[in-house]
Amino acid sequence: MTATPAPGPGAPATGDFLRLDEQICFSLNAASRAFGGVYRVLLKDLGLTYPQYLVMLVLWEHGELPVKKVGEHLRLDSGTLSPLLKRLEAAGLVRRERSARDERSVQVGLTEEGTALRERALDVPRRIAAATGADLEEIRALRARLDRLTAALDEAALNRAPGCT
Amino acid sequence: MTATPAPGPGAPATGDFLRLDEQICFSLNAASRAFGGVYRVLLKDLGLTYPQYLVMLVLWEHGELPVKKVGEHLRLDSGTLSPLLKRLEAAGLVRRERSARDERSVQVGLTEEGTALRERALDVPRRIAAATGADLEEIRALRARLDRLTAALDEAALNRAPGCT
DNA sequence: CGCAATTCAGTTGTGCACAACTTAATTGTC
DNA sequence: GACAATTAAGTTGTGCACAACTGAATTGCG
Numbered sequence: 329m330t331a332t333p334a335p336g337p338g339a340p341a342t343g344d345f346l347r348l349d350e351q352i353c354f355s356l357n358a359a360s361r362a363f364g365g366v367y368r369v370l371l372k373d374l375g376l377t378y379p380q381y382l383v384m385l386v387l388w389e390h391g392e393l394p395v396k397k398v399g400e401h402l403r404l405d406s407g408t409l410s411p412l413l414k415r416l417e418a419a420g421l422v423r424r425e426r427s428a429r430d431e432r433s434v435q436v437g438l439t440e441e442g443t444a445l446r447e448r449a450l451d452v453p454r455r456i457a458a459a460t461g462a463d464l465e466e467i468r469a470l471r472a473r474l475d476r477l478t479a480a481l482d483e484a485a486l487n488r489a490p491g492c493t
Numbered sequence: 494m495t496a497t498p499a500p501g502p503g504a505p506a507t508g509d510f511l512r513l514d515e516q517i518c519f520s521l522n523a524a525s526r527a528f529g530g531v532y533r534v535l536l537k538d539l540g541l542t543y544p545q546y547l548v549m550l551v552l553w554e555h556g557e558l559p560v561k562k563v564g565e566h567l568r569l570d571s572g573t574l575s576p577l578l579k580r581l582e583a584a585g586l587v588r589r590e591r592s593a594r595d596e597r598s599v600q601v602g603l604t605e606e607g608t609a610l611r612e613r614a615l616d617v618p619r620r621i622a623a624a625t626g627a628d629l630e631e632i633r634a635l636r637a638r639l640d641r642l643t644a645a646l647d648e649a650a651l652n653r654a655p656g657c658t
Numbered sequence: 659c660g661c662a663a664t665t666c667a668g669t670t671g672t673g674c675a676c677a678a679c680t681t682a683a684t685t686g687t688c
Numbered sequence: 689g690a691c692a693a694t695t696a697a698g699t700t701g702t703g704c705a706c707a708a709c710t711g712a713a714t715t716g717c718g
Contacts, residue, residue, distance in 0.1 A: 345615070346550055346611075346614065346615070350550050352635075354547060355636045356521065356524055356525050356639055357528075358643050359639040359642050359646070361676095362642070363522075365646065365647075365650045365676090367518070368676085369650065377702095378704095379704060382519060385515045388511065389511070394666085395666080396665090396666065403523050404706095405705085405706070405707095406667050406668060407667095407669080407670090407705075407707075408704060408706070409667090410667065410669080411669095411703085431666095431713055432667070432712070433667080434667060446511075449511065453511060456514060456518070457517075459645065459646055459649035460517070460645055460649075461648075462641075462645070464513075467517050470517075470642075471520045473631075473635055474521055474635075476627075477625055481530065481624055484531055484624035484625075485624075526705075533706085542674080544673085569675080570675085572675075572676060572700090573674065573676070576673085576674085576698090576699095577673085580673085591697095595683075596696095597684070597695065597696040598683095598695095598696060599697065660718090661717095662715105662716090663714105663717100664714080664716090665712100665715090666711105666712090666713080666714095668709100668710080669708100669709080669711100670710095671706105672705100673705090673706095674703105675703090676702090677701090678701090679698100679699080680697100680700095681697090681698080682696085682697090683697105684695070687690100687691090687692090688691090688692105
């Protein structure tokens with residue numbers, strides 16, 4: 329079912345690359361979606377999706393923030409955040425209001441209900457950790473590796489920014 | 494803060510859990526999206542998105558397959574694959590035809606154009622590897638870790654399936 | 659001041675992920 | 689052969705990710 333040797337007459341070294349390639353990023357992708365599945369179950373009680381949960385984490389930690397800052401914490405732009413925040417607002421968890429000092433900016437803050445939800449979220453991390461079956465040290469090492477990888481990829485993307493070849 | 498839940502050796506303060514939690518899965522998520530950004534640039538020339546590229550990898554490796562098998566390789570269901578395959582078909586890269594032996598099944602195969610595209614994809618892995626700045630050994634270790642994690646998460650998700658504890 | 663450049667949020671359009679459902683074909687059991 | 693259970697693909701609806709764009713507010717510079 330998995331990874332049978334490359335077909336065809338004498339698979340060249342390049343054939344291996346196309347398979348290795350799949351394994352690098354695909355494993356990452358698959359792990360990310362597997363996490364998504366577990367979070368989906370745990371967060372259903374709270375009425376949150378995983379990205380919404382991430383936004384709530386940021387607000388629980390930092391309090392009121394402009395949309396821009398939320399996006400910087402989460403690596404998301406307004407195209408993703410605007411509708412997401414509207415849904416959180418519709419759910420009564422979040423307030424959104426134009427800044428008086430800068431009318432371009434919108435401050436996002438917690439409602440009482442949103443603040444209260446934190447209590448119910450407190451045991452999510454423990455249950456997630458249990459689902460991974462990994463110890464904290466392994467998780468820490470993995471995180472460090474992934475963050476380095478992300479930084480490298482971001483830099484590579486920048487080097488390909490408009491104007492560069 | 495809560496009652497200390499099963500503190501491991503040198504466990505962090507309970508208040509850190511909501512932040513640690515973010516770091517585990519968020520790092521994964523961010524890395525996955527960072528990869529997406531690099532792939533998006535590289536694959537633009539080929540006219541493929543990253544998930545479409547994954548499907549092409551599977552077909553280049555295994556040849557003609559039923560949709561079901563493609564989904565097993567990629568951990569995707571028909572709700573995702575059906576429209577994706579239609580787009581690949583519209584792009585002329587893929588053929589789809591009902592199996593004669595089992596009319597429920599649809600065989601997905603490469604067109605000549607789809608087969609030819611492989612040549613132009615050959616240097617994608619190298620360029621991705623360059624963008625990561627990581628050596629092959631590190632990548633291999635990371636992949637092993639991620640696959641273990643995915644397996645653990647899948648199992649945990651199964652244990653929460655209907656009827657189970 | 660006047661006004662071009664920049665910044666921020668939001669909108670639109672495309673594509674992926676997944677749950678829930680539909681439809682059609684096949685299989686197992688009698 | 690009849691028929692319930694199962695299986696495969698597809699459809700629908702919701703939400704996220706991101707590119708490209710709009711529009712309003714602010715800033716910088718002469």
